[in-house]
Every structure is written in structure tokens, then in C-alpha cells.
Amino acid sequence: MAAESTSNGAFAKQRAPGGGGFFQTAIGRFSARNWALIFLLLMIVIFSFGSSGFFDIVNFQNIIHLSTGAFLLAGAELLVVITGGIDLSIGYVYGLSSVLGAKVMQILYAGGAGGLGGAGTMPVWQVIALGCLVALAVSILPGLANGILVTRFKVPPFIATMGMWGICNGVTLFLADGFMPVMGAPSQINAIGNSYFLYIDPSKSISFFTKPSYITQANIRNVLRLVPNSLFLSLAVLLVLGFVLGRTRFGKHTYAIGGSMDAAIRSGINVNRHLVMIYVIASFVSGIAGLFNLFQTGIGNYTPSGANYELMAVAAVVIGGASLTGGKGRILGTAVGVLVLAVLENGLQIIGVSAFYRYIGVGVLLTIAVIIDRAFPDLF
Amino acid sequence: MQTETVEKKSALPELLGRNWIAIFIVLLVAFFSVVARSFFSFDTAQLIFFNGTEVFLLAIAELFVIITGGIDLSVGFVMGFATVVSSKLMVAFGNLGFSPLWSILAASAVTLLIGLVPGLVNGWLVAYLRVPAFIATFSMLGVTHGISELLTQGIPTKNLPALAGDIGNGSFMYIAPGGAISFFSRPQVARGQSVLAIVPNMVVLAFLFILLFAFILGKMKFGRHLYAIGGNIDAAIRSGINVKRDLIKAYVISSLFASLAGLSYVMKYITGKPDAGANMLLEAIAAVVIGGASMAGGSGTVGRTILGALVIAILETGLRIIGMQTFMTYILVGVILILAVIIDQVFPNRNR
Numbered sequence: 224m225a226a227e228s229t230s231n232g233a234f235a236k237q238r239a240p241g242g243g244g245f246f247q248t249a250i251g252r253f254s255a256r257n258w259a260l261i262f263l264l265l266m267i268v269i270f271s272f273g274s275s276g277f278f279d280i281v282n283f284q285n286i287i288h289l290s291t292g293a294f295l296l297a298g299a300e301l302l303v304v305i306t307g308g309i310d311l312s313i314g315y316v317y318g319l320s321s322v323l324g325a326k327v328m329q330i331l332y333a334g335g336a337g338g339l340g341g342a343g344t345m346p347v348w349q350v351i352a353l354g355c356l357v358a359l360a361v362s363i364l365p366g367l368a369n370g371i372l373v374t375r376f377k378v379p380p381f382i383a384t385m386g387m388w389g390i391c392n393g394v395t396l397f398l399a400d401g402f403m404p405v406m407g408a409p410s411q412i413n414a415i416g417n418s419y420f421l422y423i424d425p426s427k428s429i430s431f432f433t434k435p436s437y438i439t440q441a442n443i444r445n446v447l448r449l450v451p452n453s454l455f456l457s458l459a460v461l462l463v464l465g466f467v468l469g470r471t472r473f474g475k476h477t478y479a480i481g482g483s484m485d486a487a488i489r490s491g492i493n494v495n496r497h498l499v500m501i502y503v504i505a506s507f508v509s510g511i512a513g514l515f516n517l518f519q520t521g522i523g524n525y526t527p528s529g530a531n532y533e534l535m536a537v538a539a540v541v542i543g544g545a546s547l548t549g550g551k552g553r554i555l556g557t558a559v560g561v562l563v564l565a566v567l568e569n570g571l572q573i574i575g576v577s578a579f580y581r582y583i584g585v586g587v588l589l590t591i592a593v594i595i596d597r598a599f600p601d602l603f
Numbered sequence: 604m605q606t607e608t609v610e611k612k613s614a615l616p617e618l619l620g621r622n623w624i625a626i627f628i629v630l631l632v633a634f635f636s637v638v639a640r641s642f643f644s645f646d647t648a649q650l651i652f653f654n655g656t657e658v659f660l661l662a663i664a665e666l667f668v669i670i671t672g673g674i675d676l677s678v679g680f681v682m683g684f685a686t687v688v689s690s691k692l693m694v695a696f697g698n699l700g701f702s703p704l705w706s707i708l709a710a711s712a713v714t715l716l717i718g719l720v721p722g723l724v725n726g727w728l729v730a731y732l733r734v735p736a737f738i739a740t741f742s743m744l745g746v747t748h749g750i751s752e753l754l755t756q757g758i759p760t761k762n763l764p765a766l767a768g769d770i771g772n773g774s775f776m777y778i779a780p781g782g783a784i785s786f787f788s789r790p791q792v793a794r795g796q797s798v799l800a801i802v803p804n805m806v807v808l809a810f811l812f813i814l815l816f817a818f819i820l821g822k823m824k825f826g827r828h829l830y831a832i833g834g835n836i837d838a839a840i841r842s843g844i845n846v847k848r849d850l851i852k853a854y855v856i857s858s859l860f861a862s863l864a865g866l867s868y869v870m871k872y873i874t875g876k877p878d879a880g881a882n883m884l885l886e887a888i889a890a891v892v893i894g895g896a897s898m899a900g901g902s903g904t905v906g907r908t909i910l911g912a913l914v915i916a917i918l919e920t921g922l923r924i925i926g927m928q929t930f931m932t933y934i935l936v937g938v939i940l941i942l943a944v945i946i947d948q949v950f951p952n953r954n955r
Contacts, residue, residue: 309737378944379898381674389885389937396930529881534676534741547735579752586745593734 258595259542259559262588263566270570277573284419284451290565291453291519292317293535294558295512297543298464299505300536301557305468306501307481307549308373308380313509314533315391316365318526320513322398322405324358325523329407347409354408355514362510363503365391370499388533395525405523416518420450456515460508465554477501481549538585539564542592563588620950624893624910627939628917635921642924649774653803655916656871657682657864660809661883662890662912663816663905664860667853669891670820672833672900673729673736675854677743678861678887681721682880684747685865689714690760690875693767703764711866718862719855721747726851740854751877760875771870774800775807805867812863816856817905829853833900886915889936893943914939 254261271278296313303310331350365387372383399405414433422430424438424446438446468474476497479487488494517523526532537547543560545552567588568581619626636643652659661678668675689710696706721743728739778799779790792798820826828849831839840846861880868879894911896903915936922931 372941376945377948378941381898382892382944383941385885385888386937386941389889389933389940393930393932393934393937396928396933401928401930529679529878531744534744537737538741541738547737577753577756579749582745582749582752584745584749586742586749589738589745590728590732590734590742593738594732597733 255595255598256544259544259556259563259592263559263563266563266566266570270566270574274570274574277570280447280449282569282573284448284454286562286565286569287457288417288451288453288519289569290561291457292512292516292532293539293561293565294457295460295508295515296532296536297539297557297561298461298554299508299512300533301540301543301545301552301554302464302468302477302501302508303380303505304537304540304545304547305477305481305549305552306498307484308498308501309384309537309547310369310502310505311381311384311533312365312369312387312391313505313536314530315388315395315526316362316506316509317513317516317532318524319365319391319395319398320358320362320510321517322395322523322525323361324354324514324517325405325408326398327357328354328409328412329405329523332409333407347411350409351412354517358514358517359507359510362513363507366503366506367499369506370502373502374495374498392526392528399523399525402525404525408517408521408523410521412518413521415452416515416520418452419448420452420455421448423447423449453515453519456511460511461554461558464508468554473497473500478550481551483550535564535585538589541596542588544592544596546596617950620946623946623950624895624907624914624943628910628914631914631917631921635917635925639921639925642921647920647924649800649803649806651913651916651920652806653871654920655912656803656805656809656867657880657883658886658890658915658919659813659909659912660860660864660867661880661887662894662908663813664857664864665887665891666894666896666903666905666908667816667820667829667856667860668736668740669888669896669898670829670833670900670903671850671853672836673850673853674740674888674898675725675857675861676737676740676884677721677725677747678857678864679880679882679884680744680747680751680877681718681858681861682865682868682883683877684721684751685714685718685862686869686875686879687751687754687760687877688717688875689866690763690869691754693763693869694760697764703766706764707767707770714866715859715862718858718865720858721861722855722858723851725858726854729854730847730850748877755875755877763869763873763875765873767870768873770804771867771873773804774802775804776801805870809863809867812860813905813909816860820905825849825852830901833902835901885933885940886912886936889940889943890915892940895943895947897947911943 267278276282296317299313300310328350331345331353332347369380369383369387372378372386373380376383378386396402418432418434420431422428422434422438424435428435432452434443434446434448468477476487476492479490479492480494480497484494539560540552540557541547541560542563543552543556543558545556564581564585567584568578571581571584572578632643641647661682664678665675692710692713693706696709697703699706701709725736725739725743728734728742729736734742773787773789775786777785777789778801779785779792780796780798783790787804789798789800820829828839828844831842831844832846832849836846864880864883865875869875890912891903891908892898892911893914894903894907894909896908918935918939919932922929922935
């Protein structure tokens with residue numbers, strides 16, 4: 224991608240049409256710069272008035288809960304995109320981590336296949352911890368390979384990560400015995416993945432992290448559940464990434480590499496080591512996302528072909544104001560980008576429009592994002 | 604992309620390095636022939652091309668765009684879109700009272716026409732609105748996916764004319780045991796005797812188009828312009844090439860080949876579904892890159908891309924014959940893709 228941008232110099236400099244009077248004013252500039260946010264708010268208003276089920280704390284939490292993977296993957300993708308690269312493997316690292324975690328837990332929990340004692344000999348928390356540990360440790364490897372290929376062997380990021388996409392997909396399918404979700408992990412993981420911070424039974428009780436014991440699964444809807452655990456995870460990861468990008472030297476170097484690789488090298492940044500770290504972090508964060516998917520669903524889900532998680536992450540990043548040529552993009556914008564896509568999907572579903580329109584919606588939005596970005600290159 | 608300083612030392616490794624795909628194909632065939640005795644046969648060779656038709660077509664689709672320095676992520680779902688449109692049309696024309704042959708022909712023609720639209724839009728976005736190819740074509744991926752899903756409502760198209768399957772799974776020429784030759788239809792022979800079928804119809808169709816466009820890319824001015832655009836777009840503009848028009852043409856050709864792949868799929872499997880080509884993007888791009896093209900643009904030929912696609916096709920069919928599951932294909936395609944780029948860096952200037 225970087226090569227494309229440099230060779231397209233003069234071609235890219237010719238401005239796209241548009242950007243007349245209104246956009247010269249302060250309000251115009253603000254709305255052009257934050258169009259994704261404005262679009263998000265507009266969508267929320269339209270869906271709220273257009274349907275009865277949308278404007279509801281339960282639904283909003285649902286959107287957040289289901290977007291956990293998207294938040295994390297987009298955060299991971301943003302890091303790489305800022306350096307001017309692209310990581311196409313994250314969607315399959317996500318699936319690999321989910322399936323591997325489930326597989327390890329399945330073997331340890333059942334006690335059979337691995338020859339590790341009889342069922343139930345290992346405490347559940349150990350089973351879960353080991354599963355997480357293995358999944359997270361392994362999810363570093365694709366990033367390490369990507370980074371080394373990109374820096375040492377000068378393989379373009381697009382190709383290196385696409386190769387890794389194939390490899391991770393293959394390994395995942397091997398672990399998942401073809402196309403089967405991996406079952407048999409301890410059911411306690413669901414409690415972690417799907418619980419809320421606060422349960423309030425109006426006028427009766429308040430409890431943290433677990434539902435009041437007298438509430439059954441059938442009448443759980445009578446209890447007000449606030450702040451899903453998944454929100455903590457998304458917030459934690461995005462805040463850390465945002466802090467690293469915005470407030471640390473590591474972040475400054477990341478933007479510097481994306482802005483101008485040569486300048487970054489001349490200014491003494493160890494670009495190769497930095498890039499390897501970026502790819503490793505991206506891969507690791509995708510691994511966390513995949514693992515949490517296991518906690519949410521209770522089964523290890525391989526990434527289906529055509530799921531395009533990585534492309535959706537790129538879409539969110541670009542809608543959030545980052546540029547594929549590098550050097551630009553913020554976590555906050557990326558989070559807005561993810562929400563735009565999530566609210567679009569959820570809202571369409573609720574107002575009863577076929578969910579298939581969301582594919583079209585994503586495409587149209589993405590193109591608009593870039594056209595706006597092209598029309599106001601100096602604003603972002 | 605060209606550096607004229609060709610060093611004349613160590614000719615043999617240089618020769619091997621530059622022609623590593625050919626050597627790799629030989630090794631691959633040798634490997635499969637040793638593992639599975641039945642592999643080395645004329646039938647398997649035909650099967651490889653038959654199974655790989657879509658990969659060949661999508662690789663050529665991708666090649667035209669990659670030469671210009673772009674990328675087309677939409678090919679897989681444009682293919683799916685074409686399978687849905689053509690299969691729906693075949694059924695619709697059949698219901699209107701067309702004969703099976705005419706409904707297939709009419710549906711195919713209309714599909715190829717409609718199939719130009721995604722390319723037109725992609726090209727327009729890239730050339731006129733300067734949307735990066737990655738974004739424009741990913742958007743088109745979403746749009747074609749959405750439209751195909753809306754058309755099918757999640758149910759693969761059924762009830763196609765049986766003739767479609769006959770054409771898709773038939774061969775161009777049959778030789779009966781007595782030496783009688785017949786075209787397109789399998790002769791009736793006694794039980795136990797085998798008929799030699801030569802070249803599946805879809806492979807013939809695919810390679811007619813591929814040869815035509817190999818000529819256009821290699822011998823015509825338009826082809827040279829594409830390389831010029833990919834090599835240095837500014838220089839191409841200054842030298843008076845109508846870059847915008849040529850870029851649009853490249854994306855339209857890409858979309859046309861993706862639609863052809865869709866038609867081939869419909870004829871072979873007698874069904875149309877939106878995700879027919881969903882997992883073929885990796886293979887299409889891999890074929891082009893294994894064939895020595897650079898993602899930065901300006902290089903790549905039809906011949907070498909076909910070799911690249913052949914590597915993937917042999918792998919897929921070979922692994923299936925020796926009983927390996929699909930996962931090995933993904934892993935090996937990924938590994939070979941990365942190796943291809945590394946080898947090409949060690950032995951640069953392999954083509955053009």
C-alpha cells in the first residue's frame with residue numbers, strides 16, 4: 224500500500240471535486256472532520272424514532288456486547304494502518320485463538336484425549352487459565368511472523384499478512400476438525416463472558432457480577448442488568464491502545480513511521496523492531512478478541528470464509544478517519560467507526576429492513592468516508 | 604521496475620531462481636504421483652483444470668487490476684453475484700417459455716453485461732474520485748454481497764435447466780472406443796467401455812477468454828498502457844495516456860472475468876449462491892503474486908499468472924486425491940504466497 228501511495232504522487236494530489244463554501248466555515252469544517260460521529264448520532268435519532276425497540280438501554284448494551292470483537296480487531300488494525308501497513312490476518316488469528324482456547328479447555332476438562340488424568344481432576348479455573356494462556360501465547364506467533372516477514376524479508380504487508388491469513392485459517396480448520404465449532408469447554412466461561420457488572424432487581428436487591436440467586440434464567444428480564452463485562456474489556460483495550468498511541472513515545476514513533484518511513488529511519492527510530500512490535504501487538508489483541516468470543520459463546524468458533532472480519536476492521540478504521548497511506552488515525556475515531564457499523568446493522572434489523580442491506584450500507588459508507596477524506600485532506 | 608544491470612555470474616542458480624514456478628510445478632506433480640499412483644494421468648490433468656477453472660479466471664481478473672498498481676477485493680463476491688443473477692435468469696427465461704439452450708445463452712449474455720457494472724463503478728471510484736482501490740473494491744464487495752443475498756434471500760437458486768449441468772460437466776470432444784469422434788455430447792457405448800473425454804467445456808470457454816485477453820494485454824497498446832500506469836502513473840499521465848479511461852477498463856475486465864467465473868460455477872454445480880467465491884480471493888491474489896507480479900504494479904503476465912494459478916489448482920486437486928483435508932490447502936497457499944515474494948526478491952527482474 225505504501226508503494227502505491229508514493230508512486231501515485233501527483234495523481235493523488237489533484238483534488239477531488241467538492242468542498243465549496245459551507246465547508247470553509249467553522250461549523251462546516253467541524254462536521255466534515257467529525258462526519259462519522261454526526262452520522263452515528265443521526266442514525267441513532269432516526270432508528271429511535273423509526274422503531275420502538277431501538278432506544279432502549281438493553282439494546283444499547285446489546286450493541287456494545289456484540290461489538291466487542293469488532294472493537295478489538297479494529298483497534299489492532301488501526302495500529303498497523305497508522306504505520307502505513309495493513310494486517311489481513313487478524314480475522315483468522317481471531318478464529319485461531321477462539322478455537323485453540325476451546326480445544327485446550329476441551330481436552331483438559333474432559334481429561335481424556337491428552338491423557339491428563341480423569342474428568343474433573345483439574346480445577347476448573349486452572350483449565351480456563353491454561354486455555355487462555357495457550358491461546359494468547361500462540362496468537363502472538365502470527366504477528367511475530369508478519370513483523371519479521373515485513374521487516375527482514377521486505378515482503379509487502381499485504382502479502383505477508385495474506386499468507387498468514389491462509390496459514391492461520393488452515394491451522395484453525397485443522398484444530399476444529401474441518402468445519403465444526405469446538406464444544407466442551409467448561410460452562411463457567413459463559414458466566415465471565417456474558418455477565419454484567421451490576422444487577423438491579425427494582426426495590427429488592429442489587430448485586431455485582433452475578434445475578435441474584437433467586438432469579439432464574441426465565442425471568443432474568445425482570446432484572447435490570449447494567450454494564451456488560453465485555454464493555455470493560457473493550458474499554459480497557461481501547462484505552463490502553465489510545466494511551467499508547469497518543470501519550471507515549473512508542474505512539475509518536477508509530478505515527479512517524481507511517482508519516483515518512485525514511486524520515487523515521489533518519490531520526491534514529493529502530494523502525495524494524497518497532498514494526499515487529501506493532502504486528503505482534505495487533506495479533507495479540509486479535510487473540511484477546513477471539514478468546515473473548517469463546518467466553519461469550521461458550522464454543523470455539525472458526526472464522527467462516529467470507530466473514531471478512533479483517534476487512535470490516537479496516538472499514539471501521541477508515542470510517543474513523545485513518546488513512547491507508549499511514550500516519551493518521553485515532554482510537555476514538557476507530558471506536559466511532561465500529562459503532563457506526565454496529566448501529567447500522569442493529570438498527571436495520573430492528574426496523575425490520577433485511578439485514579442484507581447492511582453489506583450494501585457498509586460499502587456505501589466506506590466510500591463516502593474516503594471521498595470526504597479526499598475532499599478535505601488537511602482537516603484530519 | 605526495471606534495472607538493466609543484469610549480472611552474468613552463476614548462471615544456473617539464476618536460471619533456477621527465475622523459473623522456480625516451473626520447477627515447483629514439476630516437483631509438485633512428482634510428489635503427488637509418488638504418493639498416489641493414480642495421480643499421474645490424463646484424467647487427473649483434466650480434473651485439475653476443471654476444478655481450477657474459477658481460480659484461473661479470478662486470477663486473470665485480479666491480474667489486470669494488480670498491473671495498474673491497484674487491487675480488486677470484490678472479485679469473489681462479483682463472482683457470487685454473477686452466479687445468482689445468471690441462475691435466477693436461467694430459471695426466469697425458462698418460465699417465460701424459452702428453450703433450455705436459449706435461456707442459458709440469454710441468461711449468460713445478460714449476466715456478462717450486468718457483470719460489467721461493478722467494474723465500471725470500481726473504476727470510476729478509483730479513477731475519478733481517487734478512492735483507494737482497496738476501499739472502492741471492498742465497498743463493491745459489500746454491495747454485490749448484499750444485492751446477491753437480497754436476490755436469493757439466503758436460499759441457493761435451484762431448478763436450473765438440466766442442460767446447464769450437461770454443458771458445465773461435459774467435454775468438448777469425445778472419442779469412443781471404435782475411434783469415432785463426437786463433439787459436446789457423450790456417445791452411447793456398451794457398458795464397461797470407457798469414452799475418452801477431452802477438455803471440459805468450461806475449461807475451453809475460460810481459455811478462449813484468457814487467450815483473447817492475453818493478446819490484448821501483451822500485444823495491444825491498451826496493454827502497454829496498463830503497465831505504464833502501474834509502473835509510474837505520473838509519467839503515464841504526462842505521456843498522454845488516458846489514464847482514467849484505461850483504469851476503468853482494467854476494473855471492467857476484472858469484473859468481466861469474475862462474472863465468467865460465476866457462469867462457470869453455475870454450469871458446473873447447477874446452483875447459484877452469494878458466497879460461491881467467498882474464499883477465493885486469497886487464491887486469486889496468490890496466483891498473481893506467485894506468477895511474479897508485484898503488488899506495486901507494473902509487472903505480471905497472463906502466462907505466468909496461469910502458472911501461478913496452476914500451482915494452486917494442482918495443490919487443491921492433488922491434496923484432495925491423496926486424502927488431505929482443505930486446511931492443508933490454505934496453509935500451503937499461504938506459505939507459497941510468502942515464499943514467492945521472497946524468492947522473487949532474491950532473483951529480481953524475472954519478467955518484464
